Amino acid sequence: MHRLPPQLYSVSIATLPSDFLAREELAHLATEPAREAQTVPMPDGVDSRVTAALGAQGVTVLYEHQAEAWEAASRGEHVMLTTGTASGKTLGFNLPVLNAIARDAKTRALYLYPTKALAQDQARSLSALGVHGVRPAIYDGDTPSGERRQVRTWANAILSNPDMLHIGVLPHHDRWGDMLANLRYVVVDEAHVYRGVFGSHVANVLRRLRRLAAVYGSEPQFLLASATIANPGELARELTGLEATVVSGDTAPRAERTIVLWNPPVIDAELNFRANALGEGARLLAELVERGLRTLCFAKSRKAAELIHRFALERLGREYADRLSPYRAGYTTVQRRDIEQRLAAGELLGVSATDALELGIDIGLLDCVVSVGFPGTVSSLRQQWGRAGRQGHGLAVLVASDDALDQYFMREPEALLGRRVEAAISDHANPRVLDGHVLAAAFEAPLDDADRQTLGDAALERAATLPELRRSAAGFTWTGRDYPAGRISLRSASADSVLVVESDSGSVLGITERERAYSTVHAGAVYLHLGEPYLVRELDLVAATAVVEPFSGDWYTQAKKDTTTAIEEAVATEVRPGVELSFGRVSVTEHVVAYQRRSTRDGAVLETVALDLPAATFETEAVWFVPQPALLDGLDRMPKLLASLHAAEHALIALLPLFAMCDRWDIGGLSTNVHFQTKAPTVFVYDGHPGGVGIAERGFAVFADWVADAVRLLAGCPCESGCPSCVQSPKCGNLNDMLDKGGALELLRRLSR
Ligand SMILES: [Zn+2]
Ligand SMILES: [Zn+2]
Numbered sequence: 001m002h003r004l005p006p007q008l009y010s011v012s013i014a015t016l017p018s019d020f021l022a023r024e025e026l027a028h029l030a031t032e033p034a035r036e037a038q039t040v041p042m043p044d045g046v047d048s049r050v051t052a053a054l055g056a057q058g059v060t061v062l063y064e065h066q067a068e069a070w071e072a073a074s075r076g077e078h079v080m081l082t083t084g085t086a087s088g089k090t091l092g093f094n095l096p097v098l099n100a101i102a103r104d105a106k107t108r109a110l111y112l113y114p115t116k117a118l119a120q121d122q123a124r125s126l127s128a129l130g131v132h133g134v135r136p137a138i139y140d141g142d143t144p145s146g147e148r149r150q151v152r153t154w155a156n157a158i159l160s161n162p163d164m165l166h167i168g169v170l171p172h173h174d175r176w177g178d179m180l181a182n183l184r185y186v187v188v189d190e191a192h193v194y195r196g197v198f199g200s201h202v203a204n205v206l207r208r209l210r211r212l213a214a215v216y217g218s219e220p221q222f223l224l225a226s227a228t229i230a231n232p233g234e235l236a237r238e239l240t241g242l243e244a245t246v247v248s249g250d251t252a253p254r255a256e257r258t259i260v261l262w263n264p265p266v267i268d269a270e271l272n273f274r275a276n277a278l279g280e281g282a283r284l285l286a287e288l289v290e291r292g293l294r295t296l297c298f299a300k301s302r303k304a305a306e307l308i309h310r311f312a313l314e315r316l317g318r319e320y321a322d323r324l325s326p327y328r329a330g331y332t333t334v335q336r337r338d339i340e341q342r343l344a345a346g347e348l349l350g351v352s353a354t355d356a357l358e359l360g361i362d363i364g365l366l367d368c369v370v371s372v373g374f375p376g377t378v379s380s381l382r383q384q385w386g387r388a389g390r391q392g393h394g395l396a397v398l399v400a401s402d403d404a405l406d407q408y409f410m411r412e413p414e415a416l417l418g419r420r421v422e423a424a425i426s427d428h429a430n431p432r433v434l435d436g437h438v439l440a441a442a443f444e445a446p447l448d449d450a451d452r453q454t455l456g457d458a459a460l461e462r463a464a465t466l467p468e469l470r471r472s473a474a475g476f477t478w479t480g481r482d483y484p485a486g487r488i489s490l491r492s493a494s495a496d497s498v499l500v501v502e503s504d505s506g507s508v509l510g511i512t513e514r515e516r517a518y519s520t521v522h523a524g525a526v527y528l529h530l531g532e533p534y535l536v537r538e539l540d541l542v543a544a545t546a547v548v549e550p551f552s553g554d555w556y557t558q559a560k561k562d563t564t565t566a567i568e569e570a571v572a573t574e575v576r577p578g579v580e581l582s583f584g585r586v587s588v589t590e591h592v593v594a595y596q597r598r599s600t601r602d603g604a605v606l607e608t609v610a611l612d613l614p615a616a617t618f619e620t621e622a623v624w625f626v627p628q629p630a631l632l633d634g635l636d637r638m639p640k641l642l643a644s645l646h647a648a649e650h651a652l653i654a655l656l657p658l659f660a661m662c663d664r665w666d667i668g669g670l671s672t673n674v675h676f677q678t679k680a681p682t683v684f685v686y687d688g689h690p691g692g693v694g695i696a697e698r699g700f701a702v703f704a705d706w707v708a709d710a711v712r713l714l715a716g717c718p719c720e721s722g723c724p725s726c727v728q729s730p731k732c733g734n735l736n737d738m739l740d741k742g743g744a745l746e747l748l749r750r751l752s753r
Contacts, residue, residue, distance in 0.1 A: 025280070027400070028261040028413035034392070037253035038064045045074060046095065047102045049132040057129065059091065064251040066092040069223075078222040078244035080191070080236040082229065085386025086365060087252035090122070090189075093223040097185045098131045101156050105133035108178075109185040110209075110220075111159045114193045116140055119159040120333060122189070126157055140164050152176060162194070163490055166205045170444055171485045173212050180216035191226040192379060192424045194239055195661050196693050197433065199426030201490040203239045204437035204455075207428070208444065210241065211454040215445055227383050229661070230423040238426055241456060255365070255389030259417065260397045263410040272719040273602075277401040278304055281372035282311030284397060289323060289350040290316060293367040293395075294343065297352040298384050300373045301531025302328060305352040308372060312350060327353035339363075354531065355380070363387070368395040374406045377661045379421040404654040404713060407725035411716040415658075415709065422661045425694040429458040432493045432691030438462050439469065439484035448475030493689040494618075496544075500527065503537060503549045514544070515616040515690055518592040519559040519733075521546035522611055525595060526557045541614075555606055560594040561733035565670045565684050567677050568619065572700065578631040579751055583700035586622040588668065588686055591615035596735060603724070621692030623699040624684040631750045632681065635743050638673060641681060644743025645671035646734070647727040649683045651710040651744060652699075654729065656685065659706060660698040665731060667695060707752045714745040 039061040042051055054060070062070070065083055072079045073096035081092045097109045113119040119138055126136040137155035139148065141164060151158065152175060160169070169176055186209065188194075194202040206222075213220055222240045226232055228248075236244035262284070264275035281297055285308060288295040297312075299305040309326040316324070325339060325348055342348035343363050351363075355375065369388040375381050381398065388394030398416075400406035409416040428434065438459050441447060447455070447463050463469055468484075469476040478484065487495055489511045498517040500510045509529045512520060517539065521527050525536045527548055533556075534548035570584040592613050597606040629636070635644045649669040656667055668688045675682040687695045699706060717726035722741040729736065 025262050025265060026260060027263040027410040028259075028417075030259040030413070030417055032254075032257040032259060034256040035254040038251035040064055040067045043067060043070055045099075046070075047099050049102045050095070050098045053098075053129050053131045054091075062091070062095075063088055065247050065249055066095065068249070069093065069247045070095050072245040072247065073221060073223060076221065078236065078240065078242050079224065080232045080244040080246045081223070081225045082227070082232040082246065082248045083250035083252065084228060084254070085383050087250050089225040090125070092247070093187050093189070093225055094126070094129075096221075096223065097157065097187065098129070098134060100184050101134045102132050105135075105156060106182050107156060107184045108182040109157050109187065110165075110179070110183060111157065111187040111189065112162055112165065113159065114161060114190050116142065116161065117336070118190065119161065123159050124333075139168075141168075149175075152179060162202045162205050165209060166201075166440075166488070166490060167485050170205070170208050170212060171440065171483055173216075173444060177216055180213050181218055183213050183216075183218045183220045186220045186222050188222060188224040188239065191224040191235060191239060192229050192661070195235075195424040195426050196666060196695075197426075197493045197689050198491055199235075199239065199424065200428050200430050200433040200493070200693050201437070201488070203241075203426060203428035204434060205490070206240050207455050207459075208437060208441050211441065211451055212444060214454060226424070227379050228421050229379050230420050231425075235424045235426075238428060241454065255392050255394050257385070257389055257394040257396055259385070260395065261410055261413055261416070262397050262399045263407075264400065270720070271602075272402075272717070272723040272725060274400075274402050277372050277399050277406075278307050279311060281370055281399045282308045283315065284370050284399065285324075285350050285352065286312040286315040288368050288370070288395075289320065292349065294346065294348075294390065295350050295368040295370060296363070296366050296384075296387055297350065297370045297372060298375065299352060299354060300375065301528075302354055303532055304372065305354050308352045309350075312352070323348060324350040324352075327351050365390040365394070367391070367393075368397070370397045370399060372399045373401040374398065374403065374409065376657065376663060377422050378416065378419055378658070379424075379661065381416075382421065402723075402725050404651075404725050405657065407717065408655070408709075408713045412712055415712070419658070422657070422659060423698060425660045425662070425698055427692065427694040429456065430493065430691035430693060431458075431462060432689075434458060435462055435466060436484060436488040436495060438466060439478060439480075440488065442469050442476050443478040443480075443484050446472070446475035446477045451475075493691055493693070498539070498544045498546055500529065500534075500546045500548055502534070503547050509534070509548065512546075513618075513690055515590070515618040516688065517546065518613045518616055519561055519590065521548070522559065522592060522595060522613060524557065524597075524609055525559070526551055526553075526555065554600045555597045556600055556730075557595050557597055558730065558735060559592050559611075559733065560596065560608075560735050561590050561592045563591075563668070563670050563733055564589045565622065565624075565675075565686070567624070576703075577753070578628045580626045580628070581623070581700065581703055582625070583623050583697055584621070585619060585692075586624075586684065586686060587617055587619045588622075588670075589615055589617040590668075590733070618690040620687045620690055621694075621696040622684050622686035623696045623703070624678075624682055625703075625751075626675075626678050626680045626682050627747065627751065631747065635747060636681075639738060640740055640743050642671065642673045643738040643740035644747050645673070645681055645683050647714075647722065647739040647741050647744035648710070648747050649685065650727045650729045650732065650739065651713050651748065652683075652685055652706060654726075655706060655709045655713060656695065656699055658709060659702045660695045662695050664729070666693075704752065707748055711745065711748045711752050714741060714748065717741075 385396035494513040535551035
């Protein structure tokens, strides 16, 4: 262990870089300069009661971007606010809301948060502000039924979540008539979370809200806030169906920040195997805490966060027991407040936690942030790092895992630090998502042509095809007996879903589309939920339920499946030098035939178990390319041809999350030496969710950059012939058989010329 000499210890971050620089683990060091705040006086139009309440909290001026949001809202525009962590986005959207309510307490505002903890925090701070006439209240699944009526009639700032809006508010709009009639603002905070399948659903829920508001005579303004993403205007339009003014120039002050990319040491050069990132994270946490620095350590799962906490404590000894704490999503408000206060007082120095979003914790700025493992998007890494910068200087560290993206960033720091953040992609018109909302909307009020305004043209076109709707003079009406919103989970792209149920508690952990269930929750699978492992005891196809139990074994599972892809329609085709590139609809048939149990330690196969499951076919979107013969010169003989295509497919899949915010688990792929339709070697990369949510389409749009990144990934990986940090994939249906790294690199190089 690299213990630091005691004379270097001090409660200042300023001494850190010099000794960190000497470490072999340091892959890259950079500095981001400090930035001065740009403020403007409180605008004249702000009600004096709001100004007074803010003044009492020490807020007397606004950052320029807050004022910009205020002005846009005052002009009646919808606003998308996308500035950094701790830049005062909350005040940016609260100001117009508070002002409107202070002037007229009948005005209603609806705040939507993706988690209950975040809604609670916002309710608390709105109450604490104590603006005249503002009556905040939470309305979610935990609100006791006896209090719901009171919230509906009394509260004018209602804090809820999209699921509750979808199932608890819109279908019962008659009870919400007063709220809908007076609805002036809808705040959508953490909007970047609404992407992929979830985002596609939420976009429909918000359109249904707009439609019902119009029925009751209101036309609310949308105020959205998001982490920095590549496409804020597009996200606002996709989510609401409305054009929003984007406010993105961050004018909040920022401390100077030292950025460190940290690669655990190689312990097996041949396998390109590195020391465990958790151990490294714990070591850094311990060293920073020992110097008296307030440090937040992010891990990708609760178990990982707990382990980091435990390892750090083991290093530091029991006398540090009061100075370190893990932080969990399940904590009560009281426990969260306690951690906040102890951190603020400097009693607590090291906190290990999972995702920033789960925090729902108001901890302000810290000295150091250590992210253990790339959190999946540059945008969320930036959010985590944004907390580093107390007292004029911050230290932000990424500790790499052996995942392909992590290792790519260690070798190509500019690919991480110089990169624009990703785009948040969703597709509300995906029929697999849309149909359920069309039914739900028809239940809420008959659908007619006027609804094109809010629900969109696609909704009306689908309405004509859905057998449960009847066309009448009033429009399309619902003929079923149940209520259709109840059938739709906002987290699944298919009504045909499998529930994942915890055996002891009976609680539903998650929901997965049936098409995906066979490969993720078959009997014997180790299933990951929010990073936590569970062992699947049983997959009951009739009851559509997978029963799981917490798992602490040292193996994981990988499904072996036969996949075929049929092109249904090429929507766009581009002929580029040496390659024909297409985007379109495909149907994918996956047949899970077996799974392997593999050791967590070294990936060794412990057992292969046959499975008897039906094949599943679903339609989705794909990007595919057919390299022309000249591009395959020297690679065109089997098995090299297939192995080169397959490895290229894996490299591309590993890097697609850099362009579209998604997980590699959201993407599938197929390579074939001869496809029955193209009659030639073909590589497909497809959206893993039925119907597709726009991920493949993004791949089509950024193809050249995407391929260039894949070339850099393969060229830079120091392994001999392929490893988990380049061409091997944890989800390969062929169990990483037939992968030719050299051939893939050659092919991708030719493609990128
Ligand atoms: Zn490699
Ligand atoms: Zn594969």
